[in-house]
Amino acid sequence: MIELKELYKKYGSHIVLNGISLDVKKGSVFGFLGHNGAGKSTTMNILTGLINYDSGIVRINGKDMKSNKNEIMKNVGYLPETPKFYPYMNAYEYLSFIGNLSGYSKKEIRNRSKELLKQVKLESAEKRRIGGYSRGMKQRLGLAVSIFNKPEILFLDEPSSALDPEGRREIIEIIQNLKKQDITVFLSTHILNDVERVCDEVVILNDGEIALQGKLNKIKEDYILPVYDIEFENSIENIKELLLKESWIYNIHEKNKLISVYVKDRDTAKKQLLKLVSRFDNPVTSYSMRKSNLEDIFLRVVNKNE
Amino acid sequence: MNSFKAYLLKEFKEGIRSYKFLIIGVAIIIFAILDPIMLKLLPRILASQSNIALPLDEFIKVSQGAALQNYLKDINQIINIVIIFSLMGILSDEAKEKMLVFPYSKGASKAGIVLGKFTNYAIAISVFLTFGFMINYYYAGVLFPDSFINFRVVLVVVGLSSIYFIFNISLIILLSSVFKKGIWAGMSSIGIIFLLPLLGKILPIKRYLPSYLIDQCNKILALNNITFDYNVLTTILGITIYVIILNVTSIWVMNGKEIA
Ligand SMILES: Nc1ncnc2c1ncn2[C@@H]1O[C@H](COP(=O)(O)OP(=O)(O)O)[C@@H](O)[C@H]1O
Ligand SMILES: [Mg+2]
Numbered sequence: 034m035i036e037l038k039e040l041y042k043k044y045g046s047h048i049v050l051n052g053i054s055l056d057v058k059k060g061s062v063f064g065f066l067g068h069n070g071a072g073k074s075t076t077m078n079i080l081t082g083l084i085n086y087d088s089g090i091v092r093i094n095g096k097d098m099k100s101n102k103n104e105i106m107k108n109v110g111y112l113p114e115t116p117k118f119y120p121y122m123n124a125y126e127y128l129s130f131i132g133n134l135s136g137y138s139k140k141e142i143r144n145r146s147k148e149l150l151k152q153v154k155l156e157s158a159e160k161r162r163i164g165g166y167s168r169g170m171k172q173r174l175g176l177a178v179s180i181f182n183k184p185e186i187l188f189l190d191e192p193s194s195a196l197d198p199e200g201r202r203e204i205i206e207i208i209q210n211l212k213k214q215d216i217t218v219f220l221s222t223h224i225l226n227d228v229e230r231v232c233d234e235v236v237i238l239n240d241g242e243i244a245l246q247g248k249l250n251k252i253k254e255d256y257i258l259p260v261y262d263i264e265f266e267n268s269i270e271n272i273k274e275l276l277l278k279e280s281w282i283y284n285i286h287e288k289n290k291l292i293s294v295y296v297k298d299r300d301t302a303k304k305q306l307l308k309l310v311s312r313f314d315n316p317v318t319s320y321s322m323r324k325s326n327l328e329d330i331f332l333r334v335v336n337k338n339e
Numbered sequence: 340m341n342s343f344k345a346y347l348l349k350e351f352k353e354g355i356r357s358y359k360f361l362i363i364g365v366a367i368i369i370f371a372i373l374d375p376i377m378l379k380l381l382p383r384i385l386a387s388q389s390n391i392a393l394p395l396d397e398f399i400k401v402s403q404g405a406a407l408q409n410y411l412k413d414i415n416q417i418i419n420i421v422i423i424f425s426l427m428g429i430l431s432d433e434a435k436e437k438m439l440v441f442p443y444s445k446g447a448s449k450a451g452i453v454l455g456k457f458t459n460y461a462i463a464i465s466v467f468l469t470f471g472f473m474i475n476y477y478y479a480g481v482l483f484p485d486s487f488i489n490f491r492v493v494l495v496v497v498g499l500s501s502i503y504f505i506f507n508i509s510l511i512i513l514l515s516s517v518f519k520k521g522i523w524a525g526m527s528s529i530g531i532i533f534l535l536p537l538l539g540k541i542l543p544i545k546r547y548l549p550s551y552l553i554d555q556c557n558k559i560l561a562l563n564n565i566t567f568d569y570n571v572l573t574t575i576l577g578i579t580i581y582v583i584i585l586n587v588t589s590i591w592v593m594n595g596k597e598i599a
Contacts, residue, residue: 074599081444083599106446113444113599117437119349121356133345134445178441 040089064232065221110184116175120164149177342451350459371475406479428521465501509585
């Protein structure tokens with residue numbers, strides 16, 4: 034459905050995308066992760082035909098972007114990171130404007146607008162100027178705009194990042210609904226909780242390169258290793274250095290009297306870790322093991338590449 | 340065509356709600372009303388300030404035609420600048436504010452966007468100018484009843500000055516597509532629009548310049564007779580070609596522009 038091969042994009046001498054390749058299957062919800070400045074929005078702007086790229090192949094629905102841009106754009110919906118509207122219009126007028134652009138009849142526009150305003154819960158605000166909308170309302174209106182012409186592929190650039198938990202839940206519910214309608218969703222985000230709830234497949238982008246790519250289930254299986262949280266009675270000094278000397282420990286996060294130990298080998302850790310920490314002249318007040326989540330995987334993959 | 344219609348409607352709404360129509364319309368109409376009144380009062384103001392009683396009314400002989408010429412001059416200067424400053428952000432602001440992301444992502448045609456905007460203001464300004472000249476014609480007639488200008492002359496003036504402004508609008512649109520900031524589009528528009536007539540003084544191309552229409556408006560108002568130095572159709576044909584070139588270039592610029 035979406036195919037990228039060796040995509041390069043630079044601004045001046047700054048290489049933003051350094052040869053990205055990925056493949057998104059029809060009907061899947063694809064999570065596109067990466068911290069700020071990784072190049073997520075740039076990639077999405079390229080995939081939606083809004084900006085040009087320096088080299089590489091971009092194919093949507095089997096069609097090449099360079100030669101079929103207008104045709105591709107008609108089947109694609111895009112919700113940019115910060116959606117912008119003409120502030121003097123109200124929500125209904127803006128949707129009508131989009132309907133007019135797409136060549137819908139008056140009646141179709143009316144029905145579709147009403148339906149969408151209901152879906153994104155903006156019915157009661159439809160006659161108010163968009164200029165006075167809150168961030169969350171704009172995001173919901175943007176979602177309505179992006180799916181107005183029933184696209185086959187929907188690009189959502191951090192749709193829930195600026196929202197409160199309630200607003201985020203609503204957006205996630207809408208995405209789950211879209212998935213049922215067999216719409217392919219390409220979702221960029223740094224909120225990993227959202228990814229775990231809706232995505233089938235993920236790519237982690239780091240500094241313009243792909244750091245990890247695969248099915249979410251598979252990644253979890255492969256990458257999820259236990260994390261040990263250990264709390265000491267006294268403040269921690271050079272414990273981190275000592276522990277990191279062990280080959281089966283690959284990372285340690287410390288905070289006050291608490292350390293989180295990320296291990297590579299669960300069997301060795303089970304046997305060795307407790308012994309190791311009991312040797313320090315610093316009583317352990319708590320010791321627990323948890324499964325690492327996507328966030329840990331993310332941090333691990335991104336840090337490894339640094 | 341869908342994009343053209345959508346943008347024509349959108350620009351019309353924006354013209355009203357962002358007060359652009361109001362500003363341009365009020366400027367055109369206020370000058371239409373105040374100009375003749377000022378001309379009427381001017382000799383009296385001058386007389387009240389000089390000690391010797393000069394027969395100033397004799398020196399400054401104002402007729403309806405002269406009043407219309409004066410209005411034409413204001414339109415060509417102050418109103419021109421008001422229009423330039425109102426429209427200088429017509430494309431640059433949309434690009435800068437990322438307003439085009441949704442329309443572009445829906446596959447909006449750049450030609451539709453540019454032509455929708457152009458058509459809206461071409462019509463709006465022609466309508467305002469028609470009202471302005473009618474009002475001015477009426478007031479000047481009331482205040483200076485000695486000499487009347489033929490109404491057909493005024494109609495020709497309305498037509499020619501509208502065509503002149505249509506050229507200016509397409510020029511402003513092009514510059515607004517090129518520059519990132521509206522103010523530069525505005526400054527360069529002012530530069531080109533006011534320097535272009537000077538070219539006619541150096542080179543023998545006067546009648547191919549848009550400002551030639553304003554010159555001829557002045558002339559026919561002074562003569563109260565529709566006669567031109569050269570066939571004015573040549574100028575109109577030239578302007579039609581310039582407008583097409585300017586609009587096509589704007590569309591081309593918008594096609595290559597990264598708006599996200
Ligand atoms: N128009 C631009 N001009 C110059 N640099 C840009 C431009 N857009 C983005 N960048 C740079 O490209 C990098 C990636 O940006 P972006 O794609 O927005 O990242 P993300 O969406 O992952 O946060 C950043 O370093 C950013 O500064
Ligand atoms: Mg971004």
